[in-house]
Amino acid sequence: MSRRYAEVIGDPIAQSKSPAIHGFWLEKLGIEADYGRSLVTADGLPDYIAGVRGNANWRGCNVTMPHKQTIMPLLDRVDPLAARIGAVNTVVREADGTLTGYNTDAAGFLEPLASSLAEKHYFRMARVLGTGGAARAIVAALSDQGCVVVLAGRNPAKAQELLDELARGNDHHAIDLAHFADATDFAFDDREQCLDLIVNASPLGMAGQPPLAFDFSHAPPGSVIYDIVTHPLDTDFLQCARAAGFRTIDGLSMLIGQAAVAFEHFFGVAPPRDFDGELRARLTS
Incomplete structure (x- = not known):
């Protein structure tokens, strides 16, 4: 290409x-x-990086x-947050030709929560469902924002290891994902000065995957329900949350948010976020 460009790489990549x-x-x-987009296989990744270095x-x-x-x-370098999370989702060619790796998932995840996180709370709790790669960035981001994290996975021991590695503080809890499938009669206290988040950080509920089994009796009053799944965008989890009267955030919010941070790295200017509604319409048409 004869002009500036960036791209997304992966295998598969057509769905990006x-x-x-x-x-x-x-x-x-x-x-x-x-x-653009480039299909890069696992075996081809070193050659891809070697090829773009001089461009x-x-x-x-x-x-x-x-x-x-x-x-x-x-x-050549990995940003400290990306190193802590253990994953890079954005590579930037610096002016001197060196390559720096960043993780923009954490910032993208937090973006739609900014107004809530700007408020003062005497307690913040996040129930995070899933222990995969996305959960790593989410756990790190939420613990940095002062949240007590309850991390639920099919393997609670893996969830505990992830908390020990990534979450700041020692008040966090690991639990079996199945715990949230059955109803509870737990009496939640006054939540007016609390922030409660329930986040599906797993692929459950995605097209082709099993449904996410979650009983909303586990959601304290006023909880914010967040699903990072993007296909379908309006998951059963979010539909049930809205029917129960909860505020919801969909996966496109995180996707656009993390892309915005990457865009500024690539092109040196912030993207025009006044058009988010139009962008959403284009992405879902």
């Missing part, structure tokens, strides 16, 4: 929404640059599965 998101922002800003037009790439961990030793 990143080209549509970044392309939309480039179009709105009138920036003479491109954003001054290549501004960087977003990284999806299965490369978020294996790309790290191929880079």
Whole structure:
């Protein structure tokens, strides 16, 4: 390519929404640059990195599965947060030609919670469902925001290991995911000065995956229900939450939020977020 460009890499890659998101922002800003996608296999990753190092037009790439961990030793630097999370989803070619790895998932996840997190609370608790790669960034982000994290997984021992590795403080709890499937008669206290989050950080509920079994008697009054699944965008989990009167956040919020941080790294300017409604419409049409 003869002009600046960035791209997303992974295997598979055809399903990625990143080209549509970044392309939309480039179009709105009138920036003479491109954003594409490249199918990069696990075996081909070292050659890909070697090939882009000397290309001054290549501004960087977003990284999806299965490369978020294996790309790290191929880079010159890894941002401290990405190193702590243990995953890179954004690589940036610096002015001197070196490559730096970042993790923008944490910032993207927190973005739609910004107004809530800006308030003062005497207690913050997040029930996080899932112990995969996405959960790593979410646990780190929430514990940094002063949340007590209850991490639920099919293997509670794995959940505890993840908390020990990533969560700041020692008040966090690991629990079996099945605990939330059955109703509870627990009497929650006055939650007016509390922030309660329930986050599906697992693929459960995604098209082709089993449903997420969660009984909303486990959700304290006023909880915010957040599902990072993007296909379908309006999951059964979110529909049931709305029917029960809870505020919900869908997976597109995190996807756009993390892309916005990456876009600024690639092109040196913040994306035009006044058009988020139009962008959502384009992504879901």
